[in-house]
């Protein structure tokens with residue numbers, strides 16, 4: 347069978363489209379969803395201690411977006427500063443063992459969040475901490 351030059355053109359065209367599309371995809375950053383990405387972390391890892399405003403757990407209620415965003419830190423540091431994870435106690439509390447504010451890394455006593463979960467919280471706050 348004789349090679350048909352048209353076939354090569356077709357292949358080349360399709361190939362360039364695939365490359366083009368994969369570039370488009372990576373430039374559009376994934377936006378973290380509060381209800382689908384963040385809330386499940388809270389229910390699995392935080393709710394056993396942080397479901398009400400009363401108690402010895404820093405008065406932190408993580409049962410809803412509203413309760414989180416209206417929550418006052420007992421440490422004089424904002425829980426969530428939209429756009430700035432590194433100024434948000436919520437992020438600081440789970441991200442590192444070197445606690446400057448809290449006596450313990452959260453969740454208290456561990457097991458701590460996975461790198462992926464910590465990243466989700468960071469991206470969610472840096473993305474504006476939206477109720478999405």
Ligand code: HEC
Pocket residue numbers: 387388391392393394395396402403404405406418419420421422425435436439440448449452453454455459
């Ligand atoms: C086993 C219980 C326990 C679990 C689980 C837990 N915490 Fe805590 N948390 C505490 C206690 C106790 C305090 C109070 C420490 C203090 O403020 O001195 C606290 C305080 C905090 C504070 C500071 C609140 C304030 O008033 O400034 C934040 C933020 C926090 N926790 C986040 C989390 C997050 C996020 C999770 C889940 C990933 C979590 N915690 C899971 C026990 C827990």
